[in-house]
Structures are given as C-alpha cells and as structure tokens.
Amino acid sequence: MEGTEQLTPRAPVQVEPQSTRILIVDDHASNLLALEAILEPMGQRLVKASSGREALRCLLREDFALILMDVQMPGMDGFETARIIRQRERTRYTPIIFLTAHGRDESNLVHGYASGAADYVVKPFHPDVLRWKAEAFVALHLRQRALQLQEAALWERERRVLERQGEQRFRRVLDSMPQFVWALLADGTISYANRGWLDYAGLSPEQGRQREENLRCFHPEDVGRVQLTWNALQRSGRPKEQEYRLRRATDGEFRWFLCRTLPERDEVGRLVGWISTATDIDDARRAVESLRATSEAKDMFLTMAAHELRTPLQAARSYADLARMKAAAETPPQVDRALAGIHRSVNRMARLVENLLDMGRLQRGELRLDESDVDMGVLLRDVVEHFQPLPEGRSLEVSVPEDLVLRADGERLDQVFSNLVSNALRYSPDGGVIRLVARAEPGWIHTEVADHGLGIPADQLESIFERFSRAHGVAYGGLGLGLAIARGIVERHGGRLWAESAGRAGEGSVFHVLLPRSLS
The missing domain is CATH 3.30.450.20 (PAS domain)
Incomplete structure (x- = not known):
C-alpha cells in the first residue's frame, strides 16, 4: 500500500458490543496485512481474499457487514466483482468501499458507483480515515441487525399473543x-x-x-x-x-x-x-330400532297373511276351473264370462301372494336357485308367449343370437323378464312395440327390455326398485313389488338390474339386465 499521511487521532465511533465480519480484498499480500493492521482495533472478524473470485467464494460461505476491495486486480477487477456481488439477492445491499490509486478521476468514480460502490477511498489515505469510514458502516450494519432482531422479537411476541387469544377463543367454541x-x-x-x-x-x-x-x-x-x-x-x-x-x-x-x-x-x-x-345418537338409534321393529312386524304380518291366503286362493281357482269344465256346454255366455273373470281375479291374487312370499324370502336370504343351462332365446320367447294374445296396437319383439346360453335358474329368470314385460305393457297406455334384445359380452349376457311408454322421472330411476314403490302412483295398479323382486333375483345370480329413461312420455324406458354366464 502506498505511503500515508499522519492526522490527529480521534475517538472511534461507538458501536454496540457485537461482532461481525469484514471482507478485505487485494491482490497484494502486503496491502492485506496493512489493511488488517488498520482495522484490527475495531474488534471485528477480518476475512482476507487475494482475488475477486476468492472474494465471491467467501461470500457464498458467509455474510459480511462491509467489503473493502482494491479496484486494480488481475483477472477479475473490483468493478466486475462488485457487479456480480450486486446480482446476488443475499449480497445486493452489502456496502462496498473501493480502494484506488487513480485519484479522483471523475470517470472512475462514476464507474465505481455504477458498479455498486457505497464509498470511494483514494490512495494514499490516512489509516484513521479508513477505519472511521469502516466503523460507520459496521455501526450502521449492527444497528440494522439490532432493529431486525427487535422486529422479529416483536413479531414473535405478537404471534404468541395471537396464538393464545386464538386458543382461548377455540376453547370457548369447543366448550359451547x-x-x-x-x-x-x-x-x-x-x-x-x-x-x-x-x-x-x-x-x-x-x-x-x-x-x-x-x-x-x-x-x-x-x-x-x-x-x-x-x-x-x-x-x-x-x-x-x-x-x-x-x-x-x-x-x-x-x-x-x-x-x-x-x-x-x-x-x-x-x-x-x-x-x-x-x-x-341415542334418540336417532332408538327411532331406527323402532322403525326396524315395525318393519319386521309388518313383513311378518304380510308373510303370514300371504301363507293364509294361499290355500283358499288355490281352492277358489280349482272350483272355478271345475265349474267351467263341468258345465262347459250348458253354461250361458254371461255365466261363462263371470267364471272367466273369477279365474283371472284369482290368478291375479295368487300372483300377488307369491310376490309377497318371494319378497320375504329375498329379505331373509332364503331364496333358492335351481341352476341349469338356460338358452336366453328360448327363455325370452317363452316370456313373450305368456302375454299372447296382445291387444291391438301392441307387440313384443325378441332379438337374441343363437346358442346364447348361461348357467342360471330358468324359472326365476322367467319371473324377472315377465315382471319387466308386464311393467312395460302397463306403462305404455298408447301401445307400441316392446323390444327384448340380448347380446353376449365377455363373461356376461346383457339383455334390454325397451318400451315407448310414459318413461320414469330421473329422480326415481333408483327408487323404483324399492319395495312398494311406483313411479306413477296407484293409477296403474300393482303392489310395487315386481321390480324389487326382479332386482333381488338378478343380484342373487350375481348380476345387475338398472333402468334408463329420459322421463318424457313417448320416449319410454330401457331396463338393463346383466347376468354372468355362470353362477359363482
């Protein structure tokens, strides 16, 4: 470092009894030693670097309150080093004092400040002047750090107060x-x-x-x-x-x-x-138990009533058949019509009784399946035959590929599709074609029963499969058990039954039956 002048010493700037780090950068070892001797009385930790690159490595490892840097260094000079320091967020505001032997040339000063210098010291300089400048920047740094610590302490104290208030408020909410x-x-x-x-x-x-x-x-x-x-x-x-x-x-x-x-x-x-x-949940649980007991009592009553009705209905049907057979030739037309009406009514009552009994078996898990090989084409054509002859304006069409066979209970599936066709006819007051279409899918047989009747409202597409549920009220008759029984039988086979409908009259409904090719 070049020669220095002697000035009257003055008392150093008083700073808080804290220590920090100062980075001194010069490519001459003698200058680094001289700067170290000048700054040592400050009581701060001094870190030395002999090049701009070494200075950057030091800044990656730790933070500094001040950087003293020579401008003229080989390779990366002080201006370039300062520009890189200012590009890094963590060191953007670290003060830099440039040390230069080029006097106070205006272009150098402008260049230095543009590169990020906080101050400029021109050689030769007095050691006390340099130390006073360094003490001022260190004092500013320490005061800023103290303010940051104080601010952090205030935030922490406020956070704890807010947490306590929040916890107290939370406890009051929980207690209420x-x-x-x-x-x-x-x-x-x-x-x-x-x-x-x-x-x-x-x-x-x-x-x-x-x-x-x-x-x-x-x-x-x-x-x-x-x-x-x-x-x-x-x-x-x-x-x-x-x-x-x-x-x-x-x-x-x-x-x-x-x-x-x-x-x-x-x-x-x-x-x-x-x-x-x-x-x-005590009240709700007691209400559910009461409803369950009531439902069980109702189901028991319906089952017992169905069993009690079964015998007299069979007898009534037999007597009606016998009367028609014995007096077939001599029976007047009006009497024959009356006997035929009795026969239809008894058959309808018998079907209702059987539905009640089947519903009870399904609920108790007692519905047995007698499995055998069932040809879906034969089954659906037999179902259609049950409903012949049809009134004028109505027709049933079957579309099934040959040899579409599955392992199932044929009588129960006949019951399922008979219920679906019966529903389709009942809810198609304007007539039209009802189509039964079956097709093979991998491991399954998918059958559709489609009509062009009243349709089903969207909010009832699932509820129609519940017991005693009817999409269009009591106007079209029935107990509302047919679909519930049909779904129970299909699920007992391991399959699925669901409905699709736009809910608009004339567009009808489609009931889908998906059955496995073999019972598991």
Whole structure:
C-alpha cells in the first residue's frame, strides 16, 4: 500500500458490543496485512481474499457487514466483482468501499458507483480515515441487525399473543359445542376435555384428563371395544369411528354416542396427537330400532297373511276351473264370462301372494336357485308367449343370437323378464312395440327390455326398485313389488338390474339386465 499521511487521532465511533465480519480484498499480500493492521482495533472478524473470485467464494460461505476491495486486480477487477456481488439477492445491499490509486478521476468514480460502490477511498489515505469510514458502516450494519432482531422479537411476541387469544377463543367454541371433544397426545394421554363432556360425565378438569376416570363413564360391555379400537388406531394411524354407550352423571342413564377419532400430524406428516369427538345418537338409534321393529312386524304380518291366503286362493281357482269344465256346454255366455273373470281375479291374487312370499324370502336370504343351462332365446320367447294374445296396437319383439346360453335358474329368470314385460305393457297406455334384445359380452349376457311408454322421472330411476314403490302412483295398479323382486333375483345370480329413461312420455324406458354366464 502506498505511503500515508499522519492526522490527529480521534475517538472511534461507538458501536454496540457485537461482532461481525469484514471482507478485505487485494491482490497484494502486503496491502492485506496493512489493511488488517488498520482495522484490527475495531474488534471485528477480518476475512482476507487475494482475488475477486476468492472474494465471491467467501461470500457464498458467509455474510459480511462491509467489503473493502482494491479496484486494480488481475483477472477479475473490483468493478466486475462488485457487479456480480450486486446480482446476488443475499449480497445486493452489502456496502462496498473501493480502494484506488487513480485519484479522483471523475470517470472512475462514476464507474465505481455504477458498479455498486457505497464509498470511494483514494490512495494514499490516512489509516484513521479508513477505519472511521469502516466503523460507520459496521455501526450502521449492527444497528440494522439490532432493529431486525427487535422486529422479529416483536413479531414473535405478537404471534404468541395471537396464538393464545386464538386458543382461548377455540376453547370457548369447543366448550359451547353440544358434542364432546377430547385432545390426546400421540401416546393416548388426554391433554384436554371440553366442558360439554365434563358436565355430562360429572368430572372435574383434572379428572377429565385421566384415562381411568373417562373409562368409568363407558358402559362395562363397551370398555373392551374401546381398548380394541385404540389398539387399531395406534397400528393404522387412520381415522376411525365407533358407537359406544356413555353414562350421564345426573341420572346414571347410558346413552349411545358416535365417537370419531382423527389423527393430528405436523407439517412433515408425523403423528403428534389425536382429536376425538362424541355425538349423541341415542334418540336417532332408538327411532331406527323402532322403525326396524315395525318393519319386521309388518313383513311378518304380510308373510303370514300371504301363507293364509294361499290355500283358499288355490281352492277358489280349482272350483272355478271345475265349474267351467263341468258345465262347459250348458253354461250361458254371461255365466261363462263371470267364471272367466273369477279365474283371472284369482290368478291375479295368487300372483300377488307369491310376490309377497318371494319378497320375504329375498329379505331373509332364503331364496333358492335351481341352476341349469338356460338358452336366453328360448327363455325370452317363452316370456313373450305368456302375454299372447296382445291387444291391438301392441307387440313384443325378441332379438337374441343363437346358442346364447348361461348357467342360471330358468324359472326365476322367467319371473324377472315377465315382471319387466308386464311393467312395460302397463306403462305404455298408447301401445307400441316392446323390444327384448340380448347380446353376449365377455363373461356376461346383457339383455334390454325397451318400451315407448310414459318413461320414469330421473329422480326415481333408483327408487323404483324399492319395495312398494311406483313411479306413477296407484293409477296403474300393482303392489310395487315386481321390480324389487326382479332386482333381488338378478343380484342373487350375481348380476345387475338398472333402468334408463329420459322421463318424457313417448320416449319410454330401457331396463338393463346383466347376468354372468355362470353362477359363482
């Protein structure tokens, strides 16, 4: 470094008792030693670099409060090094003092400031002047850092206050909920129980955090399931729900609750705890049980009534047949028509009775299938024959490839397609063609029954397969069991039955029956 002048020393700038780093860059070792000697009294850590590239490597490893850099260096000079430093986000605002022996040439000054210099020191310079400048920049850096730390501390304090307020507000919300809520640690330790549960169970907040005190509130028959559920949760780490009976402290009554447990995970997916809730379902459960009992009683009554009606209906049909046979020649036309009407009515009643009995068998899982090889073409043509002769303006068409055979109960499938054709005729008051089309699909036989009748509203395409359901009310007769029985029989075969319809009169409906080629 070139010779320096002597100035009257002055007291150094007072900075906070903190240390930081200063980077000094010069290609001459003697200059680096001189700069080190000048800056050492500041008490900061000095890092030396002998080239622009070495300086950039130092900046990649750590941050600096100040950079003192010689302008004239071989290879990458100070201006180019400064431009690269300013391009990096992390060092964009690090102050740079250029050291130059070219005097105060205006073009060099402009070039230096354009490259990112914060100050310029021209050689020869007084050591104290350089140190004062460095102390000023370091002091500014330390004060900025102190302000940043203070700001961060204020933000952290505000965050903690907001978290406490949020937690208090969250607890108040939880305490006002009708559901019971528990927060558990990952190992199952109860860290919180809301006021709803404490009041219901008659527990203090301390008791509400004790596992044994909580278990005493479960029905004795459910305690074992509680432990099994907890073991399953620990193994899977997945949400789970279960129904338990919990004792109410005021009267000792056990009520049914739906308990849900959800895992809590941190930002990297590690299990940190559990949240459990319990919702009172006792009234709903009792209502469902009452409805179930009523439904079972109704089904039992219908089954018994059907069985009781079966014998007299068979007798009535036999007597009507016998009367027509015995008096066939002498019977007046009006009497013959009356006997024929009795015969049709008895047959209709018999079909209704059989439908009731079949529905009961399906619900109890007692419907038996007698499997055999069934030719779909023969089956569908027999179904069509049942409905002959048809009134004028109506017709049934069958389209089935030859040798389309499946393993199934032929009589039950006859019942399915007879029900579908009967429905198609009933809901086609303006007549038209009803088509039965079957085709082979890999492993399946797909049959469609299509009409051009009233159609089915979109919101009823699924409900029509429920018991006693009728898309168009009672105006078209029937008990509303045919489709429910048909679907039950198809599903018993391992197949599917569904309907498609635009819901507009004249565009009709299509019923699809998908059956496996062989029973599993």
